[in-house]
Amino acid sequence: MPMPVGKMHSFKSLENIKNSYIERIHQVSDERKKGKKSVGTFCLFVPDEIIFAAGADRMILCGGKNDTVSIAEQYLPRNICPLVKSSFGSIVNDGCSGIKSCSHFSMVDMIVAENTCDSKKKMYELLDNYVPTYVIDLPQRPDTPEAMRYFLSELEKFRDAMEQLTGNKVTDERLKEEIRSSNETRKLLHKLYELRKRDPSPISGIEVLKILQKQYFLSPDKLKEYLRELINEVESTEPEQVHKPRIMISGCPMPGGNTKVPAIIESKGGAIVAEESCTGTRSFWDMVDENKDHMLALAERYIKIPCSCMSPNERRIDNILELAREFKVDGVVYYTLQFCHGYNIEKYKVQQALKKAGIPMLSIETDYSDSDVEQIGLRVDAFLEMIS
Numbered sequence: 486m487p488m489p490v491g492k493m494h495s496f497k498s499l500e501n502i503k504n505s506y507i508e509r510i511h512q513v514s515d516e517r518k519k520g521k522k523s524v525g526t527f528c529l530f531v532p533d534e535i536i537f538a539a540g541a542d543r544m545i546l547c548g549g550k551n552d553t554v555s556i557a558e559q560y561l562p563r564n565i566c567p568l569v570k571s572s573f574g575s576i577v578n579d580g581c582s583g584i585k586s587c588s589h590f591s592m593v594d595m596i597v598a599e600n601t602c603d604s605k606k607k608m609y610e611l612l613d614n615y616v617p618t619y620v621i622d623l624p625q626r627p628d629t630p631e632a633m634r635y636f637l638s639e640l641e642k643f644r645d646a647m648e649q650l651t652g653n654k655v656t657d658e659r660l661k662e663e664i665r666s667s668n669e670t671r672k673l674l675h676k677l678y679e680l681r682k683r684d685p686s687p688i689s690g691i692e693v694l695k696i697l698q699k700q701y702f703l704s705p706d707k708l709k710e711y712l713r714e715l716i717n718e719v720e721s722t723e724p725e726q727v728h729k730p731r732i733m734i735s736g737c738p739m740p741g742g743n744t745k746v747p748a749i750i751e752s753k754g755g756a757i758v759a760e761e762s763c764t765g766t767r768s769f770w771d772m773v774d775e776n777k778d779h780m781l782a783l784a785e786r787y788i789k790i791p792c793s794c795m796s797p798n799e800r801r802i803d804n805i806l807e808l809a810r811e812f813k814v815d816g817v818v819y820y821t822l823q824f825c826h827g828y829n830i831e832k833y834k835v836q837q838a839l840k841k842a843g844i845p846m847l848s849i850e851t852d853y854s855d856s857d858v859e860q861i862g863l864r865v866d867a868f869l870e871m872i873s
């Protein structure tokens with residue numbers, strides 16, 4: 486995989502995050518031995534606050550590695566998105582392939598899923614054969630009052646399911662504390678993104694992605710600790726005064742193991758300054774209102790996530806334009822995974838809106854393999870030259 490060009494900083498906190506893997510696995514494993522339940526998730530629509538308020542832990546199960554895609558293809562059609570194939574492959578892998586199956590998966594007592602895209606929905610039905618899988622149903626037209634009422638009732642059912650799993654009551658006090666804690670994490674991420682508005686940005690996109698990919702793996706306290714360390718380091722960094730085209734990535738998530746497109750962009754001299762993605766702003770942009778009924782506040786915040794599974798999804802278009810202006814981007818790279826119909830089709834609207842706003846866009850549709858790295862590199866080169 487290409488490496489970013491230019492002088493790279495060496496943020497100690499990022500090294501700590503990189504080395505946190507084993508410690509976290511041991512932490513979850515030790516706590517499970519003492520009776521604490523652990524929940525696996527795949528999507529931003531599952532409110533962490535309810536899981537933590539019930540006294541359970543949470544591990545992200547999304548796959549970003551190419552190695553396990555071929556394993557999934559023994560069970561699933563080839564023409565579904567690599568994120569689903571990679572996740573499923575790492576879960577069902579029985580070791581025959583020589584690739585170790587996902588260690589997080591063996592540590593969850595329940596999967597908490599959500600009705601989002603078709604591939605995921607159908608994968609969840611299969612996963613229920615391996616681990617009990619609870620599905621939160623999502624209304625698909627989020628702007629209607631009926632949708633809010635329905636989503637709130639779904640979250641209440643989910644809260645009850647968590648209470649049943651853990652044997653703990655989700656009290657108002659516990660919810661209040663978890664909402665405050667998650668909002669604090671969101672504020673730290675906002676602070677980090679504020680620093681990226683500087684020109685030049687003091688931190689590369691690949692470096693930010695490293696922490697974003699770990700945000701649903703680390704414990705909330707560790708995540709906050711690492712974010713504070715990173716922010717302190719970044720604040721005192723003097724970046725090289727070299728102008729690089731400022732890029733925003735918009736589109737599909739990039740779970741751990743997948744850094745392909747950002748690595749290409751930064752190796753060609755682009756500076757990624759924002760990501761409109763679930764491994765980006767979508768995960769933390771909106772706060773939960775701390776001055777309302779807690780369940781209602783959670784429903785209001787989570788239903789607003791501008792995922793392409795929602796229809797209509799004008800909120801996402803507005804958000805992309807707002808981010809492009811705030812982060813003063815020179816161009817947008819629209820990133821989609823093959824066979825992700827939602828983000829692929831929504832590209833048309835995004836392209837129209839960006840064109841109207843005079844912001845150039847490059848569309849990249851890819852998978853997790855390295856087969857198109859060279860070809861993407863050529864297109865990124867031409868795009869960066871055009872916007873420089």
Ligand code: SF4
Nearest residue numbers: 527528529601763792
């Ligand atoms: S893109 Fe949509 S379905 Fe995928 S993780 Fe994000 S919110 Fe969930």
Ligand code: SF4
Nearest residue numbers: 566568602737822825
């Ligand atoms: S990338 Fe697209 S197709 Fe794949 S899981 Fe996410 S929403 Fe579904």
